[in-house]
Amino acid sequence: MKLLRNALLETFVTVADCGGFSEAQYALGITQSAISIRIRDLETSLGYRLCDRGRGGFRLTERGETVYRRARSMLRSARDFDAGLMELRGTVTGDLRIGVADAVSSLPGLNLTQALQRFGARPNDVQLDITVASPAELTQQLITGALHVAIAPFRNQIADLEYEDLCQEEHRLYCGAGHPLFTLQGQEAAPQDIAQYPLCQRSYDRLPLAGLAAGEPAASAANMEALAMLIATGQYLGPLPAHFADAWVRGGRLREVNGPEMRWVTTFHLATRRGQMHRRAISLFAEDVRRSCQTPPAAPGPG
């Protein structure tokens, strides 16, 4: 259903996404002629050109870029608006845009797969859309409405969003095969010993590594798997979530450094925009996440 439909804007956004009229006709399900006319009409009523096109290629004009961004956002609002009205009927519809942090799938204490199964098992007609991004990006997208919910360790919480604690994630310090500390069988390295080796960290969301050099890490990676690979080179020490590193440790590619002395805990949150909960799909999903989430024991036992 489309209440706040606007053929012209939707056409323009699709054309921009498709990079041309001819390609967009399949996405829109209308002929290229119709697209040509719609874009012409839109440009006429706006009074300026939105894109340069022709055999020479397709390109948005500067204003076209602006209109594209705003129109995208407006159409998203319109879809959410429609979904909200449909939900008054009792049915749960619309799309639900979920953002999660890296490597959330193996997080113990939060079974996201189960949460998604539960949500899917409800009588609903919701189109799910899941993306992975850094906490900062997730925050940004929640604010603009590009996302409805996000699950990540939100270190900086902002007033516009609403946060709910979900579970803890334990980070430990690891080294890779070839690292001087890799061969220490069962022994522990002295903290001051550890401090002299180069560190790698995630480029966003740096842990406050108490006891280690607080300076710039020697290397960083935007992605958990990428970070693990860095550590696995044997050139760096680096923190990883225990649940994530486990597979690597079992594979003999990583080894924990110093055991219980070098462990940190971060909290995962479920974040939504304030007042956004009036979309039923959102609060239902939040409920499913909550149910698939058991707070781990306060004192983490040995892996």
Add this chain to the structure above:
Amino acid sequence: MKLLRNALLETFVTVADCGGFSEAQYALGITQSAISIRIRDLETSLGYRLCDRGRGGFRLTERGETVYRRARSMLRSARDFDAGLMELRGTVTGDLRIGVADAVSSLPGLNLTQALQRFGARPNDVQLDITVASPAELTQQLITGALHVAIAPFRNQIADLEYEDLCQEEHRLYCGAGHPLFTLQGQEAAPQDIAQYPLCQRSYDRLPLAGLAAGEPAASAANMEALAMLIATGQYLGPLPAHFADAWVRGGRLREVNGPEMRWVTTFHLATRRGQMHRRAISLFAEDVRRSCQTPPAAPGPG
């Protein structure tokens, strides 16, 4: 121009505003038949009834109320969206919804009339809409987008809004004819004397009346003129902006109590929603307000 038009929603909102189909046909410029069909189509696609109608009278259903509120807000966003796209053309259009506090027109140090004149003198095609409300209400309306700018003394500032100091307003303590303190010719009353008389205040935006009883005022009024009337009864002491009370004092209906000892200053702000300034009309108006505003001397001289 209407890009994000939706005949159905607009029809529904207008019908609700008009309280019936027959009346709405004049507002919408279409026949009652067309309205009937549009509302039926809207209800059909939503799957629920929006209003009860007929000879028995017109009434929104419960869901209708919800849809009405949301649709109003959505249509407002759509209008602002359109205005934003039009402004990319260079012209300044759309509507500009301004909210001001009570009695802002006589505020010295801020010539709002002049600001409006300046704005009107610019080449633009903007539809102005000015409302008067309490700071709390203005804040609420800025957040929802019902207002674009507001001018008032905002004592509680919130993160979502952006505030800019405009000017000071001096408040003094007054009594009315018939009040025991009214006849004190040139003399001052002792502060502890003053404290025993009942006070009246504005129901919102209470001044911190240093030196006076901080308890509940004996009377309150939501409006400046109403407050002045309360004081003029001779039954209460009360604070008023000096610029506002002047006319009453000259008319012999009010008299200042205690002169320089009983004066308070509040700051007027111009508030907008963060990131809202990309509507050109808004920033132009803000500029006009700024230019029509001279900060008064730090130490206020005698009236």
Add this chain to the structure above:
DNA sequence: GAGATACATGAAATTATTTTATGTATGGAT
């Protein structure tokens, strides 16, 4: 220069919306 691509355009066809004309139901007056 031929062929292909990418979009524009006029006329016809189709689809959507509105009006006209009339119907139904209800409250109030007699």
Add this chain to the structure above:
DNA sequence: ATCCATACATAAAATAATTTCATGTATCTC
């Protein structure tokens, strides 16, 4: 109870808006 006026619903006709079809123009590639 009957009649009238009000308020909305509906079918059919009229009008308007949109889309397709068929074809045209320009440009890029070879």
